[in-house]
Amino acid sequence: MQRSQDGCCLFQDPLFPASLASVLGSRPFRPLEPLCEGLSWRRPQDICPCPRLFPDKAQEGQVKQGILGDCWFLCACAVLQRNESLRAQVFPPGQPGWTEPGYTGHFTCRFWQFGQWVEITIDDRLPCIAGQLCFSRCQPEDVFWLPLLEKAYAKLHGSYELLWAGQVADALVDLTGGLAERWTLVESTGSPDTRIGISTPESEVFKRLMDLKDRCLISCSVLRSMEDASELGEFHAFVVTDIRDLGCINSEELVLLRIQNPWGRRCWNGTWREGGEGWTKLDKMDASDLLSQVQEGEFWVEKAEFLQRFDEVTVGYPMSEAGHIQSLHTDRWLCHTQQLSGSWVKGQSAGGSRNNSSFPSNPKFWLRVSEQSEVCIALLQCHKGPGNKRPRLDWAARSHRCVYEDPEASSADLKEKYTPAVGLHMWKVEKRRFNLLKALSESPVAGTKCHSYDREVHLRRILTPGHYLLVPSTFLKDVDGQFLLRAFSTGRIHLSEIKPLPGTAVGCMEELPTGAWERVQLTGRWESGKTAGGSRNFTSYHTNPSFPLSICDGLGNQNVKVLLRQHCCDNEINAIGFHVFQEASGIPRVSSQQEPVASCVPHRYAQEVSLQCTLPPGQYRVIPSTYHPGQEADFTLTLATRIERKPRQCRETLGQVLQELSVSHVMKR
Known part of the structure; x- marks a missing residue:
């Protein structure tokens, strides 16, 4: 001892x-x-x-x-x-x-x-x-x-x-305890042969890196497999220790980046390696000065070579001693912060992505913005397993799916070892006149580009004062998990959770609100060249099946729920949606210029999609469609209309309110 x-x-x-x-x-x-x-x-x-x-x-x-x-x-x-x-x-x-x-x-x-x-x-x-x-x-x-x-x-x-x-x-x-962003240097296809110089927000990468180099950590990565790897290695990360704009040399802008390899050895054979031909473009004194700054494991790379050989840049948000975070995009300090934890629970609050009719059951949060502000929202998922163990990341996969190299593991084990893909969407709403299903049927004001297998995903926007609805979700429904929602802002904000009412359920047609509902179930088929006209983006839209919907006079506005279900295997799912149009007087047809009164869009890759809305008396047409023309499938369209009747009182029950369920129940007596 x-x-x-x-x-x-x-x-x-x-x-x-x-x-x-x-x-x-x-x-x-x-x-x-x-x-x-x-x-x-x-x-x-x-x-x-x-x-x-x-x-x-x-x-x-x-x-x-x-x-x-x-x-x-x-x-x-x-x-x-x-x-x-x-x-x-x-x-x-x-x-x-x-x-x-x-x-x-x-x-x-x-x-x-x-x-x-x-x-x-x-x-x-x-x-x-x-x-x-x-x-x-x-x-x-x-x-x-x-x-x-x-x-x-x-x-x-x-x-x-x-x-x-x-x-x-x-x-x-x-x-x-801050934030870090990843900026890709390749096109979304992930092909290393098709480089860009770089697209939004990457078009500002070098301008921003020049501004940030002394205030935060900048890392760059190679995300290629052994077959495509160079002397830089495969799936390897480096540190950008300096960036120098040397101005125009021979009518060309010259920007050099100093890269540090954690291996501790120089692994660069480019034109700006020690003794490389790139140094002949500079004055000997300038070249000697730059080379004298190189420590063990470091090398200089020119901007064009950097874009060609590296795949991704990671930048940590600068932080003050007080713990405030500085924006990577505007230089403003995000001094107002708040965080709340939540969870996705199978069968309750794990509604999956917007492709699923159960999406509204996901956890929901209010974000109140008191003044125009730059706001960054971060959704951090908590990893499962003892000791917060994390899986090995396959950096080659552009989806960043987490992979365990365990060929003997069962499919059930692998399901537990995957980090789920998560996303975050935001809607601006009038809180006092808020209708959840109607709000979620509209396009969000902001959302992550896709559901990502990253541990944390971000939204950043300049927001005007008001109330915003935040909905974090996993891509697949019924995926259990815990998460932390963090809000950073230049102005005053308040983040709070929306507590669901006891016993409420959102989603499928079998879970209609209480009361009397009249249902009609219709069947149809999208057939290529005939009735598969695609979405309203295509001139063939008018060939889609069309179904009548009648709202009777005398009862005022009525609650209507429409559910569209396609009948196909999971691997053959089409993106589906529908629009509700009001018929012109006596014309049972919808013109190509007519705007719908209600819509279940965007089209979603789901077995079923649904929408609940309120319609005034009149004649309507419901037109279901796939997003692309020519996609075939059988479908069922269910229309449910709320029957509003005044409650009746009966003296024999001392004034208790009785509700007549339907005419058919009375006639059976």
């Missing part, structure tokens, strides 16, 4: 012991297992004679990756070198070092997890091979903040091996 200078026994962490179990964990995917022969655990004073926690100058503590594939985490760690207040948040000050009184062999680190800072205490026994650190280390090698932080992060996850592959953005959030 080792002892400190004052004779105390050095701490040994029983929850994360110095054993192979802390390295490998328990999952079948074990890339470290063949690399751990001869593994031993040593304290820093056993590795070098004079260990230090931090270097004298923060910039001198360059990160260097070992045999563990956690470049994503190490790149994010570089943010602590740029922000002293963040470093003090992650490493609480006052912890005695190895040569100081009070040292007992343990250190405490903090990580931001699901809305709060969590303390993780570890002993300082670090994994070594041949007497040297085998995972991360600093340059110089007598500095130990990085391997200690890596060990605490591994304990948080459950093992070192569970840090194998991930997203820089996730680690940045865990280390700062």
Whole structure:
């Protein structure tokens, strides 16, 4: 048992012991297992004679990756070198070092997890091979903040091996409690052969990076498999340490980026490598100055080469010492913040995406904006499993689906190990005259581009004062999960949850509100070349099936619910929707210029879609359609009309109100 200078026994962490179990964990995917022969655990004073926690100058503590594939985490760690207040948040000050009184062999680190800072205490026994650190280390090698932080992060996850592959953005959030955005440098098809120079919001990438380079961490990544990988490696993350605009050289704008490779070696064979032909374009003094700034593992890349060889940029939002976040887009400070947690519960509040008629059952939140503001809403999903364990990320998949490399796992196991795709949509509504189904049938004022398998997704908009309805959702319905909704704003805001009324249900036709309803069920078919006219975007729309709907006079406006269900296999689902048109007097036909009085759009890839609305007396036409012409399917259209009758009183029941259900019930007597 080792002892400190004052004779105390050095701490040994029983929850994360110095054993192979802390390295490998328990999952079948074990890339470290063949690399751990001869593994031993040593304290820093056993590795070098004079260990230090931090270097004298923060910039001198360059990160260097070992045999563990956690470049994503190490790149994010570089943010602590740029922000002293963040470093003090992650490493609480006052912890005695190895040569100081009070040292007992343990250190405490903090990580931001699901809305709060969590303390993780570890002993300082670090994994070594041949007497040297085998995972991360600093340059110089007598500095130990990085391997200690890596060990605490591994304990948080459950093992070192569970840090194998991930997203820089996730680690940045865990280390700062802030936000991080990912900007793609390739087209949405993900083809590395079709580069762009870059589209919105990426068209502003370099302008923004030039402004942000001294205030936040910038990382870039290669997201290609071994077949397409270059000397930069596959699925690898780097740090952008500097960006220089050198003006026009030979009538061409020249922008250079200095890139740091966590591997700790230069891996660049481009035109601006050391000794490359690119340097001949510059004055010798300027070239010498730029080359003198390159440290071990760094290299310069020209803008065009950067766009060609890298696939993605991750940028962490700058943070003030007070914890305020600065916008990446406008430079304004988002000083007003609020957060609320929620959950998707199968059969209750896990309604799935807008493709599903059960979408309105998802959790709902009010966002009150008091003054025109730049607002950023972040939806963070909580990972399942003990120790907040996270799956290995397949960066090659443009959907960013999380994948476990476990060929023996059952389909049920794999379902639990997937991180669900999540999205967030926002509607502006009049709170006092708010009708949920009507509001959700309209197009949202903002929404995520798609449901993403990322841990966190964002919405950013300039919002005018008023009330906004926020609906977070998973792509598939009945997917359980917890989430945290965070709102950041330049102006005053208030976020609150909308509590569902007891016993309320939204969605299918069988769950109509109480009262008497008259139903009509109609069948039809979309047939290519005949009745499959597609949506109103196409001139063939008028060929779609058309069904009459009559609202009788004398009863005033009536509640109507329309449900359209297509009959096909799940893998053959079409995008479907419908419009309700009012007939012109005596003309049972809809003109091509006529606007609908109610619509169930956008068209959704779902077995069924529905809409509840209120219509005045008159004659109407309901026209169901697929989005594209020529798509065939049988369908059922159900029309339900609320029968409004005055309640009757009966003296024999002492004035209790009785409600007549329907005429047919009376006639049976």
